[in-house]
Amino acid sequence: xxxxxxxxxxxxxxxxxxxxxxxxxxxxxxxxxxxxxxxxxxxxxxxxxxxxxxxxxxxxxxxxxxxxxxxxxxxxxxxxxxxxxxxxxxxxxxxxxxx
Numbered sequence: 001x002x003x004x005x006x007x008x009x010x011x012x013x014x015x016x017x018x019x020x021x022x023x024x025x026x027x028x029x030x031x032x033x034x035x036x037x038x039x040x041x042x043x044x045x046x047x048x049x050x051x052x053x054x055x056x057x058x059x060x061x062x063x064x065x066x067x068x069x070x071x072x073x074x075x076x077x078x079x080x081x082x083x084x085x086x087x088x089x090x091x092x093x094x095x096x097x098x099x
Contacts, residue, residue: 019043 008017031046033054052058069076 002022004020004023006017006020008015010016027045032043033046033050035042035044
């Protein structure tokens with residue numbers, strides 16, 4: 001894996017870093033994702049697999065849904081009662097079978 005050292009600098013009210021030309025040319029689009037990991041920052045091209053699950057609040061949202069479902073099981077419905085063509089369109093190409 002190629003790497004290079006760059007300094008961060010003040011740019012307006014933010015901090016910035018210039019990407020070397022050889023890295024920038026590899027990007028399919030102008031959007032990148034910056035991830036904070038135990039090894040440091042990772043800058044990578046944004047792709048179709050970047051989803052709402054990566055949002056820091058997603059885990060909290062799903063937990064709240066579960067808590068609400070446990071407190072109010074009477075509001076839950078059988079999937080067969082609520083499934084319609086709109087769901088088919090929304091989930092086209094997604095494997096929905098339980099593993």
